[in-house]
Amino acid sequence: MATDRKSRYAKTPRVPWVRADGSDVDLIGLAPRPARPAVFARIATDTDRLDTLAARYYRDAEKLWRIADAAETLDPFDAIRPGAPIAIPPDK
Template identity: 75%
Template sequence: MAVDKKSRYASAPRIPWIRADGSRVELIGMTPRPQRAAIFAATATDTDRLDTLAARYYRDPLKLWRIADASDAMDPFDAIQPGTPVPIPPDK
């Protein structure tokens, strides 16, 4: 799996794994979740996803992790519920 060199996962340990079919893969080890305080909340629409919000506010859809990190309840793979506020942290 390719990881952006600016990602906090870029320096995370890699764990070798053998799938049931015998193929080898590398898993990315866990890293601490940084504390990110939101500067405002965007109300999600029915077409919003974390990557579309990151593209809108940071001009980079790969920064979706910043938005996920700003909410203790949000995982980057969760679906956003329309009408709910989504915390948006600063881009730094």
């Protein structure tokens, strides 16, 4: 499986897997979550999404994983709950 060299998964080890039909495939292994201390937090609204917050604070919607990594949950869709604080880490 090809991965863009700028992807956070570019250096993640591949895991061999055998499908039910017997064919082999390489899956991307789990990447460790980097520690991302927050610079500040904002209270989420019902219209907030990780990509729009990344575009606002980093000027790049594809940096949404920085915010997801700072959240306590692994699932980026669970990272935003209206009324809950959202940790915004530095852009580094």
